[in-house]
Amino acid sequence: MKSVVSERKYELSLKARVPQLAGKGITQEAPAEHKLAADYYDTKDFQLARAGIALRRSSGTGWCLRLPFSAGTGQELRFPLGEDAKVPAPVATLVRAFTLDRKLRPVAQVRTDRFTHRLTDASGRTLATLADDHVTAEVLGGQELRLDRWRELDVELAPESAPELLARLDRSLRKRGAESAWWPSKLQRLLGDGTADARGSREALPAYLREHFERLRRADLGFRVGADDSVHQLRVAARKLRSALQTFKPLVGKKKAVAVAEELKWLGGELAPARDAEVSQARLESCLDDVPSELVFGPLRQYLTRDYARTSQTELARAAEALSSTRYVTLLRSIATLLDQTPPVRKKRLRKPMRKTARKLYRATAATEGLSGAELEKALHNVRKKAKRARYAADAVRPVFGKKLRAWRKNVKAVQQTLGKHQDSVVDREALRHFAIDGFSENQNTFTFGLLYGRDEAAASGLRDRFADEWRTLRKGKRPAWLKV
Incomplete structure (x- = not known):
């Protein structure tokens, strides 16, 4: 104990x-x-x-x-x-x-x-x-x-x-x-510089990869000791590592980078349901707080708590099983080996992957033209993922390009966050539909779920308008000449 x-x-x-x-x-x-x-x-x-x-x-x-x-x-x-x-x-x-x-x-x-x-x-x-x-x-x-x-x-x-x-x-x-x-411990005080990291270059890309591998391992430790938000931190670290490997794979070693990125995708998939349940519950409970009491019918908060508690317990067990697997340790070893072998990267070689990532974002946005309904929601979710990858790429090369990317990264982040809220509304509406169907089968009054659904639908429309404005700002905004697409 x-x-x-x-x-x-x-x-x-x-x-x-x-x-x-x-x-x-x-x-x-x-x-x-x-x-x-x-x-x-x-x-x-x-x-x-x-x-x-x-x-x-x-x-x-x-x-x-x-x-x-x-x-x-x-x-x-x-x-x-x-x-x-x-x-x-x-x-x-x-x-x-x-x-x-x-x-x-x-x-x-x-x-x-x-x-x-x-x-x-x-x-x-x-x-x-x-x-x-x-x-x-x-x-x-x-x-x-x-x-x-x-x-x-x-x-x-x-x-x-x-x-x-x-x-x-x-x-x-x-x-x-x-x-x-x-020194954090007596042992490290005794060893002194003997524990210093001596694995080569501190240039932008190797340093970025090492930073997020370290964050992944610390979040793993946090999960095992029951620290708050550890599932989220694990997922973010895995996503940033995967994104960087996908963006800069020609500079890291394409075959190895693709293999590790695929395993990071598996890990993210094992962690996602637990994190999604946390976020969805918090959002829906917050929405309930904004509904006038006279429009809240039935024990809705207790209903949400019961449903999410069951889901959360199942998905946390799934995450724990993934982190206990041989596959996971093999992934960590593969990342460590890849980092040891990642060479220094010259500044000019970082530009091409950045341009390619930006180009994918612009193409994904162009693909939303003329769409509506579920097809538009799916396409906007794809734009969000491309924007997130572009933002992470900008973060990785920030020590190299500094102020030159600041405005462009800021505009990309604004687009990503707006579309993130839009995707949240898509997920919330699906959850509300599920709760309404289940509540009806249990003879509950589901009016409030319908009310929240309508509010989310209206919010999504407003977010699409905001995205259109932010995209125009991104298109016209300041960026390095070599990032023109």
């Missing part, structure tokens, strides 16, 4: 006095000393440390997995010690996107002389714990011998404490000489 801890880490000089945080309802107790020893686990090439993740085993506290969320701030998941020193299966599963099923082994030993100060309120209830750690560490497992000593502070909130307390304690510690920890 895991427990979750919120904490913040700081650095402090070996000679400095421990900060005093008493005052304004907080009492800082005298320190209690503890002698701690922990073994840190990682892959042979330190994939966890590269990602700012630390896994340690201590006879006193069991297994601890530290996950970084932002500079100096992290979350710790703690697990029972177990019968042996083998990494527990639930822990290994959480970091699977980073280890890619490679073996986790002891890589360093850290000995800590810890002085803990309880921070309590007037009633003696623990609000947080300040740990003053004096650390000695060494690398294990045949690595180059490295010994080090340093000092750090950890502030750990009690489970029932308000998150705002962490920010308050942070201000107090900074006033007293503490600084945000440069």
